[in-house]
Every structure is written in structure tokens, then in C-alpha cells.
Amino acid sequence: MSTATTPANPKVGFVSLGCPKALVDSERILTQLRMEGYDVVSTYQDADVVVVNTCGFIDSAKAESLEVIGEAIKENGKVIVTGCMGVEEGNIRDVHPSVLAVTGPQQYEQVVNAVHQVVPPRQDHNPLIDLVPPQGIKLTPRHYAYLKISEGCNHSCSFCIIPSMRGKLVSRPVGDVLDEAQRLVKAGVKELLVISQDTSAYGVDVKYRTGFWNGAPVKTRMTELCEALSTLGVWVRLHYVYPYPHVDELIPLMAAGKILPYLDIPFQHASPKVLKAMKRPAFEDKTLARIKNWREICPELIIRSTFIVGFPGETEEDFQYLLDWLTEAQLDRVGCFQYSPVEGAPANLLDAAIVPDDVKQDRWERFMAHQQAISAARLQMKIGKEIEVLIDEVDEQGAVGRCFFDAPEIDGNVFIATEKDIKPGDKIMCRVTDADEYDLWAEAL
Ligand code: SF4
Helix, strand or coil: CCCCCCCCCEEEEEECCHHHHHHHHHHHHHHHHHCCCEEECCCCCCCCCCEEEECCCCHHHHHHHHHHHHHHHHCCCCCEEHHHHHHHEEEEEEEECCCCCCCCCHHHHHHHHHHHHHHHCCCCCCCCCCCCCCCCCCCCCCCCEECCEEECCCCCCCCCHHHHHHHEECCCCHHHHHHHHHHHCCCCCCEEEEEECHHHHHHHHHHHCCEEECCCCECCCHHHHHHHHCCCCCEEEEEECCHHHHHHHHHHHCCCCCCEEEEECCECCCHHHHHHHHHHCCCCCHHHHHHHHHHHHHCCEEEEEEEEEECCCHHHHHHHHHHHHHHCCCCCCCEEEEEECCCCHHHHHHHCCCHHHHHHHHHHHHHHHHHHHHHHHHHHHCCCCCCEEEEEEECEEEEEEEEECCCCCCCCCEECCCCCCCCCCCCEEEEEEEEEEEEEEEEEE
């Protein structure tokens, strides 16, 4: 493992004043910053920048807001103001000319952009291992939100520098995660996307300690977290799940409709030799049998995954093994990357033949053609079925949404021709009328 050290995570302090609506705004901003790798700290001294979410409802609230801004400037110096009082920028700047930015209520993107200006997010995006797409995640549409449950990772995959950069797994307290989820749902979120570097390892670092949520005990463990999230009445989608044995516990929850029957498992390869060189966790030759078993319990289950082709030492035989495995596994949603070395990753030191670029490209194209045929055939089977669709966008041509098959930004869409008066965030029942390799077309019922 590389011993290269990289800068610590940027740190944000946050003061949230005002009513529950302001608290919800704070939660959305904090959720976004946390997901981008910022640490949220509780003292002015520890923060690289302080955000004050103000209340401007009555004069006393405005006075308190101005006082807190003053305190933050005195104690820290780098202060961004948002919230209801932000609409009175002139009044704030008259008293505190040194504030760095002022935005109004629900201007999530502007606040996050202002934080980026003062303390940039970490620039170590890697498409093979990162939790979010390179373009980042917009805070709109507002009907889905990412819920980060832990930081760091206990594994040592040879192509990855996350453990040396972000350290070992640190699980967030289960009560905090569930409180955040509850506030997001109160703010109108209809879909929670659970993310971390290794979602199935949640709680390992704290020995699955029992926490509390709404006065009841809840274990810091993936299954118990999912059970609790399922009581919030929104879609719960799991990303970055490794196939540890206890993942089997989730399948009955999916079959019972408690969480979405969707598992994002980054398999990365299938050849035992390549997986060993990659040092991937939780892989064994029974994975295909487990997938079969999961589908017997929950026939609806959608499995998404990503793969790497052209890893050092990958032979044509290994690659053919991967294609055959894909034929057997019948995964629904698949992404593929050509291997490229990450600075500081142990894979760079492997004593293995480097796969030439033209061979990587050829394998990537063959992989994509192979999997597209599988994905297209699986989507064809959905034609005629009734599905619930969460609407993401509406324009004059109709509506675009997603059903449980599709995570936002990375999977497909459902295109709906409808005259109905619907808006983003609505859930409507549809019948599937057509499909291609990625997307579905449907009519509203
Ligand atoms: S599981 Fe492997 S790829 Fe994922 S963060 Fe940990 S070391 Fe990196």
C-alpha cells in the first residue's frame, strides 16, 4: 500500500438558525458537502470556512442572525451567509462588510459554490472508485438525495488509493444518519441513495454498536439501517454493496417492498486471477450461485455493476472468462472502464504485463457490445409491465423519470408520453410500451 499522504479533508463549520424549513435547507447543504468529502466540524477554530444559515422572520431573529455572523467573523474570519435574512444582503453588508458571500433561502447550489470558492473540494476524482459522477451532483432536482453513511475503507484494492487518502472505515452514528434521512424526507425527498465506499461494511469499525433513533435502539449495521430507513416511506436505493454473506439479509427486505430491489455491486472483474491481483474484497467462486439464489427470493432484483478491462496481467483468456461470466450473471445495468493507473496505487508495482491501449480499447468495445445485448434483452422483458415512475423532468414533449431499475445520473430513463398534469417529484404508475439497451418508454395509467 502506498504511504503517500494527501491533504486532509476540507472542513466546514455550520450554524443553523431559525425554523424547521431553515433546518432542512441546512441539511441539504450539509448532505451535499459531506458527500463531496468535506468534514463538518463543531468549532469555529477547526473550520476552514463557516456557513451561517440565518433567520429573517422577525426583528429579534434578524438581530440574532447579525450577532451570530459577527461572532463567526471574529472567531473564524471566513463566513458565508445564507437563509431568509440573505434576501437583505445590503443590511448584512452594512454591519458586516467582510462576509464572503450572501445567498437567500433554498439557494443550495449558490451556497455550495460559495464554499467551493473559499475551500475547494478535493480534486481526486477517480471514475473507478468514486461515489459520484465526475460532473458532481446537482442539488436539483430536489426529490432525491444521497445519504453518506461512512467515510474511508478497510480494504486495499490494488488499483485504489482511497484507504491511503481517506483512512480506514469510519461509520457515522446510526442515529445521525437516520435523523438526516428523516429531515430530507420532510423536505420533500422521495428517494434516498445510500452511499459509502463499502456500504455492506457499515458499522464494522464500531462493532455494530447499538445507537438510538427516535428513542428506540438501532444497531449500526446495514440490515438494521435499511429496516429503519424503510419506515420513512420513500425509495431507498443501495450503492457500493460488496457481496458479503450478510447481504443475503437484504433480499427479503427487497422482496417485501421495504427497500428498492436494486443492488449496486462493483464486481470489477470475474476472473479469479485478475480479482486476486486486484485484491478485491468478498469475492469467491459462489457469486453466480448467490445471484441465482437472490433472484429466486426476489425475482424483481436489478443488479448494477462496474467492471475494469485491461488490468495489468489480464489475458485474452481472463477477458473471455469475464464475458462468459456476464452471460451467466445476466446483470441489468453495467458500466465498464479501461484500466488506467492511479498515481500512488499499489497496482502500479505489479509485476504483470501491461495491456496495450489498442487491446484495452478492443476489449472495452467487445465488453460493451456483449453486455448491451444482455441489458437490451432484459429490458425487453419489461414491455407490458406496470411500473411506478418517479418523475425527474417535465417539458412540452412529456415527462422523463425513473423506475426502480434506474439510479439517477448513471442508469437509464423512462420516457412518458402524457397529457397529465405532473411535476418533478411525482410518482405515477405507467405501463412499459418499448425499450432499447438503456431506456424504457411508457404510457401513464
Ligand atoms: S473497496 Fe477497494 S476500491 Fe473500494 S474504496 Fe476500498 S480499497 Fe478502494
